[in-house]
Amino acid sequence: MKKIVITQSNYIPWKGYFDAIALADEFVIYDDMQFTRRDWRNRNVIKTPAGSKWLTIPVEVKGKFFQKINETKISDANWNKDHWNVIKQNYSKANHFKEYKDFFEELYLNSKSVYLTEINYQFINAICEILDIKTDIRFSSEFDLKEERSERLLDICLQLEGTDYYSGPAAKAYMNERVFKDANIGIHYFDYSGYPVYKQMHEPFEHGVSIVDLLFNTGSDAKKMFKFLNEK
Template identity: 50%
Template structure:
């Protein structure tokens, strides 16, 4: 049995994203998909004294309405210093800030001319290592891509040797279960459910923030507040 998930990359995503990664044997980054503006591909939220605040990586979009996530370029490099400064300002009092900073700060200092997809993958891999998530991470362009939303996903899973495709619940709106059944692949739905709270800075608790919030506050004990990394 081999479980596979196929999801577009996000910028420093929330804890649920990493739970999905940890729940499967292979996680395929689906960045051949079209880039969508004002989405999670190039932004996420942190916790501040004023509430949740967006950190957004500026990308080149003018005249590139149909570009893929894979082909999306970052506008300039000044954003990295600004993001790290915001993280330092808002999390330097967190118990595990220094420990996690040793992993995260170099990513911001050395992002150079990376494209968005490359940047996202570097963060994903670094955080997975910190959380001891052993899942294999690959790219959709490592495989042949077919036409059709469901057909393409089923084919990717089949090429990866998957026997079970684990999908996020939002895909129930467009996935055709029949296609997976005909391919002999079991389709299951990942459920995030209710997460426990953890010691968090700055007022009322917010779940929907980057996983860095959890890491800065809890270190490797972050696994105790997740589902599939224990």
């Protein structure tokens, strides 16, 4: 059995994203898809005393032009310093902030790429190291793919010799499951319910915030807060 997960890159994603990486034998960042505004590609949520706050990487968007994620460029070179200052301001008193302060400070201040994809990968890869996730990460641009969406996903699975494809629950709305069944590839949808609650600095509790919230609040116990990471 070889499990394949294919999803678009996100900026400092939530724990479910890393759980999907942990489950996979091969994780493919689907970055030759269209960049979408007001989405997870270039932003995520942290907790603050005043409530949830979006951290957004400013990017260049060329009107209605079909712009791929891996073509999207950063529009403000100081975004990394700004984000790190906001994170320090809101998490400096978290129980485990000191454990990760130097790691994240170096990560942010060295994030100087002009491409969003490269920045997202840099953060995803670094956080996988913290969580001891060793899954191979690939990019969809490495593959020669067909045009229809489900067939593109199937092509990746076939080229990686995958037996099972895993996707988020929202994919049910557009997935052509028949092409996977015809190719004898099992298709599965993640169930993100049932994650344990941990102590956050500010109420009310929210599951769907950036992974940095989990790390700064729980430290090495963060690994206990996953579902699939603990199955390996």
